[in-house]
Amino acid sequence: MSHESALVATTPHSLINAPRIPDSWNHKHLLGLEHLTASEITLILDFAEFLHKATSNGRTKLDLLKGRTVANLFFENSTRTKNSFSLAAKRLGADTVEFSSSGSSVAKGETFIDTAKTIEAMLVDAVVVRHSSPGTPHMLSNHLACSVINAGDGPHEHPTQGLLDILTIRQHLGSLSGLTIALVGDIAHSRTARSNIWGLLKLGAKVIVCGPATLVSKNWEKLGVEVSYSLDKILPRCDVLNLLRIQFERQAIRPFPSVHEYTLLYAMNQERIRRSKPEILIMAPGPINRGVELTPEVADGPHSVILEQVTNGIAIRMATLWLLLNGRT
Amino acid sequence: MSHESALVATTPHSLINAPRIPDSWNHKHLLGLEHLTASEITLILDFAEFLHKATSNGRTKLDLLKGRTVANLFFENSTRTKNSFSLAAKRLGADTVEFSSSGSSVAKGETFIDTAKTIEAMLVDAVVVRHSSPGTPHMLSNHLACSVINAGDGPHEHPTQGLLDILTIRQHLGSLSGLTIALVGDIAHSRTARSNIWGLLKLGAKVIVCGPATLVSKNWEKLGVEVSYSLDKILPRCDVLNLLRIQFERQAIRPFPSVHEYTLLYAMNQERIRRSKPEILIMAPGPINRGVELTPEVADGPHSVILEQVTNGIAIRMATLWLLLNGRT
Amino acid sequence: MSHESALVATTPHSLINAPRIPDSWNHKHLLGLEHLTASEITLILDFAEFLHKATSNGRTKLDLLKGRTVANLFFENSTRTKNSFSLAAKRLGADTVEFSSSGSSVAKGETFIDTAKTIEAMLVDAVVVRHSSPGTPHMLSNHLACSVINAGDGPHEHPTQGLLDILTIRQHLGSLSGLTIALVGDIAHSRTARSNIWGLLKLGAKVIVCGPATLVSKNWEKLGVEVSYSLDKILPRCDVLNLLRIQFERQAIRPFPSVHEYTLLYAMNQERIRRSKPEILIMAPGPINRGVELTPEVADGPHSVILEQVTNGIAIRMATLWLLLNGRT
DSSP states (O other): OOSOBOOBOOSGGGOBOOBOOOTTOOOSOBOOSTTOOHHHHHHHHHHHHHHHHHHTTSOOOOOTTTTOEEEEEESSOOSHHHHHHHHHHHHTTOEEEEEESTTSGGGGTOOHHHHHHHHHHTTOSEEEEEESSTTHHHHHHHHOSSEEEEEEETTSOOHHHHHHHHHHHHHHHSOOTTOEEEEESOOTTOHHHHHHHHHHHHTTOEEEEESOTTTSOGGGGGGTOEEESOHHHHGGGOSEEEEOOOOGGGTTSSOOOOHHHHHHHHOBOHHHHHTSOTTOEEEOOSSOOBTTTBOHHHHTSTTBOHHHHHHHHHHHHHHHHHHHHHSOO | OOOOEEEEOOOOOOOEEEEOOOTTOOOSOBOOSTTOOHHHHHHHHHHHHHHHHHHTTSOOOOOTTTTOEEEEEESSOOSHHHHHHHHHHHHTTOEEEEEESTTSGGGGTOOHHHHHHHHHHTTOSEEEEEESSTTHHHHHHHHOSSEEEEEEETTSOOHHHHHHHHHHHHHHHOOOTTOEEEEESOOTTOHHHHHHHHHHHHTTOEEEEESOTTTOOGGGGGGTOEEESOHHHHGGGOSEEEEOOOOGGGTTSSOOOOHHHHHHHHOBOHHHHHTSOTTOEEEOOSSOOBTTTBOHHHHTSTTBOHHHHHHHHHHHHHHHHHHHHHSOO | OOSOEEEEOOOOTTOEEEEOOOTTOOOSOBOOSTTOOHHHHHHHHHHHHHHHHHHTTSOOOOOTTTTOEEEEEESSOOSHHHHHHHHHHHHTTOEEEEEESTTSGGGGTOOHHHHHHHHHHTTOSEEEEEESSTTHHHHHHHHOSSEEEEEEETTSOOHHHHHHHHHHHHHHHOOOTTOEEEEESOOTTOHHHHHHHHHHHHTTOEEEEESOTTTSOGGGGGGTOEEESOHHHHGGGOSEEEEOOOOGGGTTSSOOOOHHHHHHHHOBOHHHHHTSOTTOEEEOOSSOOBTTTBOHHHHTSTTBOHHHHHHHHHHHHHHHHHHHHHSOO
């Protein structure tokens, strides 16, 4: 990586050769990838790569954020994202505190902003927020003095998911520039799609959104992506397929083809792998529906990097926390 | 045992200039403020002030209780108090463990005392207990060898809330002696009121309890406080107003005026601020009902110290844990 | 503040004389006691004894597993076992992460194996699993590269419970060889019974299973234990009684005598204590039903070691984690 290195010393068990945060980095919040530059995205990826290597033996605990506190404020169900943030914080030596909608003061009539300000008043350094309403993290960032990280705001953005997807592609295929990446499936409900699109376009990739017409609007072309309704047509051109989860729990509103029909047209199976580029990467943000977005053979096959995405998620979140809490803000 | 030995060493951190605990301090539990002396209360406030300063940059983790374990045993819903205790323990380096009523052995028919003794047998040093029955922490303290901290026992006491309220007043107005402090609103259901009254009277303050007759009995005069049914009459004399939350969820039993009527007579608004002393402090234990106990302008205005109370809550709980677990007991 | 100041230095924690793990230890998982040898069981007991002493002052935190992560994956209600594993991990310096069935990705249609692999991909070193289906931990161990610890799989095994029971007996009565130990009560539903039987037989003890015919099948004799339907008959021969909990929540399927009848025939009371050996140990895995398996006088009496079992549970789980994560695997 191209950034200067400087020795960061904390207690002896975490003496690591940490890269220096450049003066140009001046973000306090991570609300989305839409408003980051290519070089800012690259910086986060570089730090994540460094932390991935530093902790990949499973034994390294870094105390870079010792004495800091990270609060999880999740108002939608989540296991993997919440725990990923929590582990990222702990591995940097920070304390964590968990708030959720059930059993909270919100149930006693407190406003959301008052809840968040109360959490901040406990000397919290960063609030990680998930909420069904788009824009909630942005609103919080206007009211809080601490850092705010968007862990998913409705169908809007999920920036750390976009970053971990991009990091995984970069690890396998190198520079993003010139690659063709298809996001397949439930684009309409997907914050993962939006964050991927912003990040991938900035780094020079070509993006295709592909799925049934009820889930993929022609309007997406305005963002600068190609819209396709046929996986089989675009398949030979793709370097990466990111198979978005069919969110059955959100399909009540708009018509959805039967699972059988969806699978027939959009599921990745061995037969479609044979018609793909030899080095094609199969990604999925998970949790996956085996037999829907992809067959078990593909999910567990040599092209799948689904579990690497999970591992990279920790590294991206560690990098995010480190940059936001130690940068020049 | 016959295995070979090897020396495993890590390092000491957090060498701080900590005040010495005086020999006169001999409490093992914090059950309420009723039975503490003025000098004991002052000692807790002094330690909290020290810890508040030591940790106020948000980066200091003290390892004074490293290797100790604090158990939260909450049998009523709580987010802020439970997390405040948990963060206080973690910032002192202690481990924490959470027990709650749902999913616990109590659901399998175990008695409350057996549950608590089982927790203690896991080598827990302090149990923080919240329960709807007054006297539960006292009962536990008779059965456990570890420290017991009352985090609210029905309408009886909530000593750390009383202490953090008093610390906040002292930070702004200095000595409590001679100040006039009104507790306004739902006195009948309020453990916060009781703990405030005991603490404030011991430190020489004058206390007024003020609210609708259905929520404020004349019997309170026996404790040595003034009873008033008119906020407007007492307003010019008050240095501090502590606006207790209207607990709508507990009002089923006794008649309550309409919210509109309550607001008309007891809510703090800008107009009432103008008729108050220029330095009046507006406090509330939270979660607040905006537009009920106080208007948003007052909650967010220059007299409000509501968020400072939250911050002081951590310091008071750190001081409590430190004194109980390191004192001469 | 006016108090004297003194420099408080925390002791260099975890400077300990740790026993070396012998080369012969080569287990990666703890799935049950059925397939461990007597010397392997003894090794775990020895390490637990060492850790019990090292941490028994309540102040010692060992950093032997610093930088490691232990995941709790509990798909059945549990407070004591889950918290016992969690505290064991924390006292060894490991990070912990909690997954449960509610609010997890399983609710979104993910398979159990995918959930577990996702957790592992977060660089988790050990998964502690409880599940209602016998064999779940074994299945997981075939799919995961990390260590798997069985915290109870249906009525099959609960090896750390068996080990902590045996450790408690050894502390009081020395060698297990030649002792007579009766497991009393609900044998049919009890994973504790199975793990005790395997462990006790390997260490040379005589085991009797005793209870109503509906809960104790003659088939148990095939394992090498004696079957009895009369506590009074076997009582004079027993060195230890392990009183298994009547799991009322699981009794729907098969006929159960009335509680009154059960108590008459199988409950330990003062009168039965008088007809026992003078040094008899009374054990129970808990949570206990006072007045059912034993009277309060016996539960709180001089023969009861029920709370010591809880304390030993932490030591056994620390030893297990240490051996699995630091051994030659």
